[in-house]
Amino acid sequence: MTEIRLHNSKTRRKEVFVPLDPGNVRMYVCGPTVYDRAHLGNARPAVVFDVLFRLLRHVYGAGHVTYVRNITDVDDKINARAAESGRSIGDITEETTGWYLEDMAALGVMEPTHMPRATGYIAQMIAMIAGLIESGHAYEAEGHVLFAVESYAAYGALSGRSVDDMIAGARVEVAPYKRNPMDFVMWKPSPEGLPGWDSPWGRGRPGWHIECSAMAADLLGDSFDIHGGGNDLMFPHHENEIAQSACAHPGVEMAQVWMHNEMLMVEGKKMSKSLGNFFTVRDLLEQGVPGEVIRFVLLSTHYGKPMDWTEAKREEATATLKRWYAILHRHGFTARLVETLRQGGQWQADAEFAGVLANDLNAPGAIARLHVLSKGHTAPALAGFAHGLDMLGLVADWDRLGEMAGIAAAEQVVPDWVGPLVEDLLARRQAARAGRDWAEADRLRDLLNAAGVNVTDVGGGASWSPGERFDPAVLEALR
Ligand SMILES: [Zn+2]
Incomplete structure (x- = not known):
């Protein structure tokens, strides 16, 4: 069996990959937020982890790999797009999801085993948040539920930052209801007109990070093999996923291996709309x-x-x-x-x-x-x-x-009668070989050669195709 080695962002080392269960190798990759066309940078993780999916299927068997890539269909960017365009959120997320799948298919990206949408997992998110409040890892304040980073000692381990450094580096205004400036939102209130769901904390909607923790646990279990994404997600998104999942499922690690792809540039420069070098896969x-x-x-x-x-x-x-x-x-x-x-x-x-x-x-x-x-x-x-x-x-x-x-397609036009005739010649060549009539076998091979038919011998049979010099006139005489 081919030995797979992967660079684990968590340990900062390349390690031999040993799945928890070789009968069901499990991978989660953060997918798109659906409000716009995928740009080239969005395509990179989809393609990279598609190759890993294919490699895992090759090594462990196609039926023994479960790959989950989520679709974030509740997000403030989506709400903003709906408000500015006057279209419904549902229309925008549905259309954009379709675009994403179409564009990724054009890049040869296979569909993952599951593509859960965040809005389909609100109940699981609420249950996970409620559990975190109960175990003292989260608290409610002014209709929000926040994760208390001080309740999780390993917070920052993935990206290698301490909470104090993060506070020093954060330039954002800190909401007054946060106990610690780095505490992050798992649930927030939703006013009328924005997507919202009933919860123990009033009508609201989830923060971004909780969806991945809830969906990964639901579809892959509390602990699985590989978690992937772009390296721009390492902090805070993945750090927060780890904190939520570790505290919700004490004693097990969310993912054994964390993998991050690096970013994409265009002609040596960061891709950005202001530089005019921004383009989508569709472009x-x-x-x-x-x-x-x-x-x-x-x-x-x-x-x-x-x-x-x-x-x-x-x-x-x-x-x-x-x-x-x-x-x-x-x-x-x-x-x-x-x-x-x-x-x-x-x-x-x-x-x-x-x-x-x-x-x-x-x-x-x-x-x-x-x-x-x-x-x-x-x-x-x-x-x-x-x-x-x-x-x-x-x-x-x-x-x-x-x-x-x-x-050119014109060079490949093969008259209908050619197929049966070539198949017949190949069968006769096969029979000649079986009967050790080498002269006849060679004569038939030369004939096919002269007609520009390529023959590939495979597993006791033969396959053929018209070559670049294909000339049906040579075969015409044999009809
Ligand atoms: Zn995620």
């Missing part, structure tokens, strides 16, 4: 940049380092992927061939590729290995190459490789 897709190219660029930098989106990288990614798709296309890779390989037990990861990727999700190293594999000619090398591309989520459609490689 790029509409400019004609394929989702796989965006994904490739995002993966070409290790998740633990700042990622710089540049035009040069986009061009290089486009050229590389076209070359790779052309190789697979020439060797007859189709959805059917992949399925055949899978059934024949030949859909295998290249061991070196898997080992590199499993070393703290070293996607750039894995891409370097794909460059080597792309030059291989043996069937296992090609299968490993294709499998690796699949594991990085870089093939959107195995039946569109030629098109994705930029090989």
Whole structure:
């Protein structure tokens, strides 16, 4: 079994990953707040943790990984958007959620096992808050419920800050009802006209942090394996999640491993609307940049380092992927061939590729290995190459490789009668081989070659595709 090692933000070390239950490996990643299109920076964690999801499924089995990525659909930014646009909150969150899923799908991001919406878990949040009040970790003040950071000795351990440093560094005005300036809101009152739910503390709505603690516990249990997100969430969001969960579930750790991806820049500068270098995933897709190219660029930098989106990288990614798709296309890779390989037990990861990727999700190293594999000619090398591309989520459609490689569709038009004829020739070649009639087998192979048909031998059978020199006229004579 491939050994996975992950850099744990909590211990600041790279550690061998040992799941609590290999039969159900559990991961939680903080998802989007749905009020606007996802920008490129929002796409980075979605893609990074999608690769980790794929790696975990590869190592532990597809049915043995549970991945939760939440949708924050109650938030002051959403309320503000509704107020300024005159649209209902429900319309905005529903439309934006749809956009997010569409855009992430275009980047090859698989749907997580669960995508809970915060508004569906208000009862669980209220129950958790009530429990924290009862155990003395939270208090009610002026319709708010606040978490008392002094009640949790390890507060600040994840981000490595002491409460005193945080107070010194905080420049915000401190609400008078807070006992300690760092105490954070778990519940706040909602006036008429804003989303609100009845609670023991009056009509109100949750603070942001509590939703992740409540949903993770409900869907993954009090203690699970991996918690991920962007490093901008480490403080205060993740620190607060840990405090709430640790105090609600004493004796167990919320997550064994905490992972954080670094931020994204554009041409060496922080992406911002004021610099004019701010763009959404949709902007790029509409400019004609394929989702796989965006994904490739995002993966070409290790998740633990700042990622710089540049035009040069986009061009290089486009050229590389076209070359790779052309190789697979020439060797007859189709959805059917992949399925055949899978059934024949030949859909295998290249061991070196898997080992590199499993070393703290070293996607750039894995891409370097794909460059080597792309030059291989043996069937296992090609299968490993294709499998690796699949594991990085870089093939959107195995039946569109030629098109994705930029090989004109007109060159790929195959008359209807060709398929049965080629299948028949392949069957005859197979029979000739079985009967050790090598001359006949070679004659049939040469014939297919002359017609520009690519043949890939797989698991006792053969798969074919029209190559770049495909010429149906050569086969015409045999009809
Ligand atoms: Zn969260």
